[in-house]
Amino acid sequence: MQIGAEIEIKIIDYNSSGEGVGKVGTENFVVFVPFAMLGEVVRVHVVETKKSFARAEITEILQRSNERITPECENFGKCGGCDLLHMTYEEELRFKRRKVSNALRLPDVAIIPSPEIKHYRNKTIWQSDGDKVGLFPAKSHTVIEVENCLLQSVAANESKRERLFYREPLQTLCGLEFELSEKSFFQINNAAAEKMIEMISRNVLKTDRVLDLYCGVGAISLCVARFSASVVGVEVNRQAVAEAIANAQRNGIENAGFIAGKSERVIDDIDFAEFDTVILDPPRAGCDNRLIERLEQSGISKIIYVSCNPSTLARDSAKLKSYAITEVTAIDMFPRTSHVETVCVLER
Numbered sequence: 001m002q003i004g005a006e007i008e009i010k011i012i013d014y015n016s017s018g019e020g021v022g023k024v025g026t027e028n029f030v031v032f033v034p035f036a037m038l039g040e041v042v043r044v045h046v047v048e049t050k051k052s053f054a055r056a057e058i059t060e061i062l063q064r065s066n067e068r069i070t071p072e073c074e075n076f077g078k079c080g081g082c083d084l085l086h087m088t089y090e091e092e093l094r095f096k097r098r099k100v101s102n103a104l105r106l107p108d109v110a111i112i113p114s115p116e117i118k119h120y121r122n123k124t125i126w127q128s129d130g131d132k133v134g135l136f137p138a139k140s141h142t143v144i145e146v147e148n149c150l151l152q153s154v155a156a157n158e159s160k161r162e163r164l165f166y167r168e169p170l171q172t173l174c175g176l177e178f179e180l181s182e183k184s185f186f187q188i189n190n191a192a193a194e195k196m197i198e199m200i201s202r203n204v205l206k207t208d209r210v211l212d213l214y215c216g217v218g219a220i221s222l223c224v225a226r227f228s229a230s231v232v233g234v235e236v237n238r239q240a241v242a243e244a245i246a247n248a249q250r251n252g253i254e255n256a257g258f259i260a261g262k263s264e265r266v267i268d269d270i271d272f273a274e275f276d277t278v279i280l281d282p283p284r285a286g287c288d289n290r291l292i293e294r295l296e297q298s299g300i301s302k303i304i305y306v307s308c309n310p311s312t313l314a315r316d317s318a319k320l321k322s323y324a325i326t327e328v329t330a331i332d333m334f335p336r337t338s339h340v341e342t343v344c345v346l347e348r
Contacts, residue, residue, distance in 0.1 A: 005045075006043065006059070007031075008041060008042070010040070010041045011036045011038055012038070019032045020035070020042070032053060037091070044056035044059060065087075067088045068088075073150055080135060080137040081337075082337060089117055093111050095338075099338075100330045100340060103311050103313065104314050105314070112192070112199070112331045113332050114189060114192040116335075117335035120153075121156070122188060123166070123188055128164060133160050152166075167180070167186075171186060176253075177247070178243075181243060184217050184243055186219060195331055196333070197224070203304055205276070206227065210275065210277050212234070213234050214263055215240075215279075218233050218240075218243070218245075221258070221279075224279070228255075233258045235259075237260075238260045245258055264290050272299055277303070278304070279306065281306040284308055286315060286316050289319070292316055292320060301347060302348075304343065305344040306341070306342070307344065308339060308340075324347060325346055328344050
């Protein structure tokens with residue numbers, strides 16, 4: 001297949017980024033088509049070719065999906081913020097369920113919709129070139145001016161020329177208050193994060209002693225502490241640990257403690273006989289082999305794995321051979337984008 005070729009193609013699936021997937025020719029050569037939707041027939045212009053796939057742009061929609069809608073944002077497809085404004089929210093949820101179930105090789109998974117799908121972000125980092133204020137497109141540092149981003153909070157939109165970084169330093173989650181520094185990681189969507197923590201808490205017993213690895217500022221740790229006997233959080237960022245300790249004091253939580261250090265190293269000194277449940281919330285890259293091997297040897301009866309990357313969740317859960325997946329729930333933490341959060345419960 002040559003760059004510049006014009007072809008007609010039927011979209012038979014989505015890839016993990018939400019692009020339409022079609023196949024052409026007797027060898028079923030894969031073509032990715034951004035903004036094409038499942039079931040559509042489209043005429044496309046090929047813009048990139050590789051050995052195993054091509055990428056093409058829509059020139060005409062020949063058969064239109066009933067789930068296609070007109071994007072509400074004039075910058076859609078340019079600024080790199082949203083991926084899925086061209087589809088109904090119901091179709092977006094179906095795509096995300098399929099993304100998680102495909103990664104974990106399950107027939108289907110449940111998904112919890114976000115209570116809000118607009119203006120849900122509690123943190124914004126605007127970009128500026130000295131003239132325009134807005135966002136970067138994907139793989140570019142050219143600022144696309146944005147007047148009113150549908151994902152950012154109303155306050156962030158209104159103050160962007162005065163404050164390129166916007167987040168209220170005091171955040172409320174599950175009835176607790178968290179005071180945060182500018183660089184602290186905190187779930188971006190408070191309403192959806194509360195749904196996620198409710199799901200985690202349902203899998204923790206009142207008598208459980210919980211080890212929370214990669215705990216950040218202790219958002220999950222402190223919320224879960226109210227439903228368990230005790231929680232110990234481990235986090236490599238010392239500033240985040242200091243904030244977790246301060247927020248425990250702020251909220252009067254006395255059954256949570258925190259350790260500063262890399263989870264992969266601290267785990268060597270952990271006596272797993274002192275814990276009943278482990279919560280994992282690693283970065284997108286997932287857990288390293290050392291930590292997975294240590295958990296395999298731990299004897300811990302339950303692991304609750306929180307992931308923003310279904311592929312690394314699938315990789316790590318497959319390595320935990322002494323455990324079986326007993327529950328998987330996707331949470332739409334990032335509406336109108338292709339990203340999704342997942343809570344996976346594994347038990348011996």
